[in-house]
Amino acid sequence: MSETRTITVIVNGKRHNATVPVRITLADFLRHDLRLTGTHLGCEHGVCGACTVLFDGCSARACLMLAVQADGHEIMTVEGIPPDGKTLHPLQEAFRDNHGLQCGFCTPGILTTLIELLRENPDPSEEDIRIGISGDLCRCTGYHNIVVAALDAAKRMCQADDGRPATDDRRHNDR
Amino acid sequence: MKPPVFSYHDPRTPAEVVDLLATLDNVKLLAGGQSLMPMLNMRFVLPDHLIDLNCVEGLSYIREIDGALEIGAMTRQRDIEFSDLVRRRCPLMREAITQVGHRQIRNRGTLGGSLCHLDPAAELVAVAAALDAKVTVLGKSGMREIDFAAFPVAYMTSALQPDELLTSVTFPCWAAGHGYAFIEFSRRHGDFAIVSAAALLEEDKSGEVTRASLTLGGMGPAPIRAHDVERALLGRAMTEKSVREICESLRKIDAIDDIHAPANYRQQLAAVLSRRALLKAHERIAAGAQK
Numbered sequence: 001m002s003e004t005r006t007i008t009v010i011v012n013g014k015r016h017n018a019t020v021p022v023r024i025t026l027a028d029f030l031r032h033d034l035r036l037t038g039t040h041l042g043c044e045h046g047v048c049g050a051c052t053v054l055f056d057g058c059s060a061r062a063c064l065m066l067a068v069q070a071d072g073h074e075i076m077t078v079e080g081i082p083p084d085g086k087t088l089h090p091l092q093e094a095f096r097d098n099h100g101l102q103c104g105f106c107t108p109g110i111l112t113t114l115i116e117l118l119r120e121n122p123d124p125s126e127e128d129i130r131i132g133i134s135g136d137l138c139r140c141t142g143y144h145n146i147v148v149a150a151l152d153a154a155k156r157m158c159q160a161d162d163g164r165p166a167t168d169d170r171r172h173n174d175r
Numbered sequence: 176m177k178p179p180v181f182s183y184h185d186p187r188t189p190a191e192v193v194d195l196l197a198t199l200d201n202v203k204l205l206a207g208g209q210s211l212m213p214m215l216n217m218r219f220v221l222p223d224h225l226i227d228l229n230c231v232e233g234l235s236y237i238r239e240i241d242g243a244l245e246i247g248a249m250t251r252q253r254d255i256e257f258s259d260l261v262r263r264r265c266p267l268m269r270e271a272i273t274q275v276g277h278r279q280i281r282n283r284g285t286l287g288g289s290l291c292h293l294d295p296a297a298e299l300v301a302v303a304a305a306l307d308a309k310v311t312v313l314g315k316s317g318m319r320e321i322d323f324a325a326f327p328v329a330y331m332t333s334a335l336q337p338d339e340l341l342t343s344v345t346f347p348c349w350a351a352g353h354g355y356a357f358i359e360f361s362r363r364h365g366d367f368a369i370v371s372a373a374a375l376l377e378e379d380k381s382g383e384v385t386r387a388s389l390t391l392g393g394m395g396p397a398p399i400r401a402h403d404v405e406r407a408l409l410g411r412a413m414t415e416k417s418v419r420e421i422c423e424s425l426r427k428i429d430a431i432d433d434i435h436a437p438a439n440y441r442q443q444l445a446a447v448l449s450r451r452a453l454l455k456a457h458e459r460i461a462a463g464a465q466k
Contacts, residue, residue, distance in 0.1 A: 028177070044216050046209060060283050061280075065283070069229060135278060
């Protein structure tokens, strides 16, 4: 039997206690133990970016971390992006309206990456976006509509900045 | 594509790490995990014990001491990228680090992890060679310092003994207003470089070069300092023509031949990237002097 540890993690604002084998990656823990299957696994060696989550507010490959390393930390997955169960985040609306995805496999990683990017740089140039998502591979779109959607999202999020309830991206602002 | 079975250790102090290293066999140290985790997932490494350094206190800092930057081994590449001190005192490192992987990688990746992994084309490895860095390591018999020139001993193998932990790296700073440039060629943004060139220059008021450092990454198992080129640059003003001529000699240095590029392609890149890096460093001195 492989060694286990008991960990406490906050995922999308909710506290979880779990006992996990020490060799389980954070990505597998999120998908199999917490059933948060929005975090996708493409390459499992840190190249494709599909498993990108926010770890204490910073984007990180969930396939390149162990679940035990998340003990005492806060994680946001794609499921944590919408402000509530009914409304989409402006970033998600922009992706829907601009055809920013086709098969959608890479989308969770791209959205979490962009949440961080737009938090740090609310008015990005096209080049900023292209460099920002260069760690996320998409085999459908050729990236064009992803970039269009991200630029549109930046506009929407600036407009929505007054009076909108704080979403997850803001919650991480004070770190 | 899952890590193999191992025992997990998460010590809190450097001394505890050294104790574990001295008592356990077949150990790997886990820093940022951006190279080790893929190697575990692909079963390239099969350690019996994994020592996670992420809970070890006191290994993450950037400070200036006696004209040098001392950076803790577990300092994230992200923190180096956004450090004002690094930008002001060591702009070469700042320019190089923005070319390391992607945002997600730099958020986790560490200085010490990159230097110990010692990928021949890694940006931070080339920067350490360019700046004549010193690494500080802690072992059972105490602390010792190693000149970075003596740190790589073979392909992806450092001079660290099995019971030693890299704790910090000291990068001597160059004079204010010095010229610098880090240029690399890679197929895709964020990939390891096929070849990289790191240039540092100081010039006197008349424009004569008084100090020069030129480092090539990706040519062999460790970065190469082009000492002949450095010497040839000294004591004269730089022109595009003179730099071009001096850099021609780099077409003759040994280079590896692999799936990414044949040796003669690397030699071509060595000459071209060095010329561009030196000229960019020179232009930056001129631009700084005009301010």
